[in-house]
Amino acid sequence: MTSLRDQIKLHEGLVYDRHAYGKGPGWDPELIVEKAAKPSPIEAAGYDLLSDVELEIFYHKMLTIVEEAREVWQNLSISDIILAGDMSTAIFTPSGDLAVASTGIHFHALLNYAQSKFILKYYRDDPTVGLNEGDIFFFNNPLAGSTHAPDMFTAMPVFHEGELVAWAEVGGHQGDCGSVSPGGFNPYATSRFEEGFHMAGVKIGEKFRIRKDMLDYLCGSVRNPFVFAVELRSRVATCLRMRDRILREVERRGPAAVSGGLRRLIDRSSELASERLEQINDGIYRSILFNDTIGAEKGLVRIPVTVIKEGGEMTILVQGVSPPNGKGPVHATWHLVRASQAVYLFAYFFRGLMPNVGLFEPLTFLIEGPSVANSPEDVAHTEGTIISAAVVQCFHIIGSKMLFDSPFRENVSAPFSRNMVALVFYGSNLFGYRATGLTSTGNGAGQGARFDGDGEHSTGFYWASMTDAGEVEEFDARYPFTIIARGLLGTDYHGFGMYRGGSALIEVSMAYPNPVVMTSWGTSDVISHNPGLFGGYWGPPNPRLTITKNDALKLMAEGTLPELTHHSLAAEQRLDGEYAFESSSVNPKEFEVGDVFLCDTGSGGGYGDVLERDPESVMTDLREGMISADVVGRVYKVAWDEETLAVDYAATEALRSEERRARIARGKRFDDFIGGWLAQKPKEHLLTYYGDWPDPRVPGYDKPFWGEHD
Amino acid sequence: MRVRITEYLDIDLERELWCCNRCGGDLISAREPYKRGCLLYERNPREIHQPISDHPVFNYSFDPDWVRIIEFYCPHCGVMMENEYLPPGHPLTNDIQPDIDALKRKHANGDAS
Structure with missing residues (x-):
């Protein structure tokens, strides 16, 4: 019987189970790709x-x-x-x-x-x-x-x-x-x-x-x-x-018992991981994301993930990735892509098991290189986490589809928000010493919607549990800027669905008391890395916004500073000043005292069909400013009394039935749809760093589904 | 016997068919991508995610030159079973390809969750 793994064909001439670069001074990639070492003599002596x-x-x-x-x-x-x-x-x-x-x-x-x-x-x-x-x-x-x-x-x-x-x-x-x-x-x-x-x-x-x-x-x-x-x-x-x-x-x-005990913990995790995998349906699962930048330039980059689950083992295949471009820092390494998967695996998929390298023992990672996911030696690497996190997001979607029909459905959700616009400041702080670093708004990411409820707001750091966005006063003292507003209000700024995504922490900061140098990096200016699940819409893109030559300091002195939220700045522009909406990737630039910055990580994707959201939850979102009245009617198809905010259930059901009929009327059968869809192509200037279209590694790929290379 | 695979998808093991979890309607062979049995609709993402700022590009919405939404509906009841955000013309995702034979063995042995 042919195994599922045998149905997948790897491209010739590329590497998958190792790095795209070789040994160098201080590094040996062959050591990095090895699984847990065989027990050393002291580990073996104390193992039992x-x-x-x-x-x-x-x-x-x-x-x-x-x-x-x-x-x-x-x-x-x-x-x-x-x-x-x-x-x-x-x-x-x-x-x-x-x-x-x-x-x-x-x-x-x-x-x-x-x-x-x-x-x-x-x-x-x-x-x-x-x-x-x-x-x-x-x-x-x-x-x-x-x-x-x-x-x-x-x-x-x-x-x-x-x-x-x-x-x-x-x-x-x-x-x-x-x-x-x-x-x-x-x-x-x-x-x-x-x-x-x-x-x-x-x-x-x-x-x-x-x-x-x-x-x-x-x-x-x-x-x-x-x-x-x-x-x-x-x-x-x-x-x-x-x-x-x-x-x-x-x-x-005794020393042997400690060394052997540590080694045995790894094996125990490995056994438990295999046991959990055995309880999950065998199959081939796929998800895909695209990046919209290589750093200095905009451009589409493809990151597809295929997972083959069979018995107590699982293969994670990252194949059909855009090639390395050498023009920017968005290049990951083989080991970074593998290690990053712990973000999802340890917190969701293997939740409850001892987090150590043993959880990786039943897994095989095949990461195509040279590519932006498994890059060569001399390219820039600093933003490789964008690629490895995209693989994590895909894995999270895949994992949720694997876990739904399993004893572990409680771990099914859309992923954390990960639309980075990371502001990095440099300057003198209140103590007078030079400080530099990222804001911690990244630690207030919104959770993706769950199978049984909305995503939590400002849950934590994408990369880790148990993080803290820090106290505002601490930040004011330690960083060369001052936080003038923090909150969760990003109206219409999350993924809609039967359950909605959680909002990220939204921070408004100001260069104060000294000028600062600020650079930023990120992704998702015009697309998103915050997918929804099972028909839930995605968390939207997240470009950079700075407001220079503004009146914030004057208004603060007068005591008339308006409420500063994502919506009041980005949509209503309540401060007078020069608004710069731009890519998240910008070189270092000096900002004057009083200049204002908006920062967050976007918001989580939704879960399920918007027409199945409880109308009362929709009204709660409206009351809390999470959505506008426009979204209530246009997206959720809820009828309500504008004065009392009471739901009109009969009218809502009529609206939703009408929309379901409209879907059936406008939707096309697969064979009627696919030809017209595949005949389209993004504009050429978006594909400069993509590789061959639509499969970067397979010229002339013309199948209706990606990843079918036979 | 029907097995619930996702929020909106069941598999009828005897008939080896994808079915809608909401209305029970048949979609297509479970050995095919279920998306072949859905109704498909291409949507400009800005119909759902309307721009928040007035900037033509960086406005907290998706740029339709870069990405479109494809919605997959049950042809019987119109529930949206899934969607994809893809660059225009990019092949679709065969996201769930269960090992049907293994699934049947699992349920025949009575060790289903």
């Missing part, structure tokens, strides 16, 4: 020492260690992004595999193994480097396994009487990495050499202390040296706390 009950207790002990470490780091750090939760703390096996991760950015923890494994293979026995108790390692090089240069990872080996028993590691976003653009995101970068410093498993400290020369080098390479120095020290302190706690457990249980 703990009973099942003891293993459960051991896991919770380890979990308290990483959760405590998370608290330690956040309490010591003065980096706003770490305070907001864009970070992770984790314990790795002696072989370098993720065994226990804190809440936070799980995909960070899934990348950190790259440096431990590289160190073990290449530096441990190198007399010029070595691996000793008290060593501190650091890496941020995307080619060596990082996300992008602003994501930085710190690792310390944990030794007991000369034997390596574990690794304590932390990872998180930093405010600056010495890139051409403040904050590290340079939408106009054409090569990785414009994206700041790149370190790959560098020993920056020995004997539990950071080397002064390395600290000076790093701080001298960034725009925020004070923040960076405090931040780096807080990372090391966090690793030290984890080390202390792990060693207490070693003293209690």
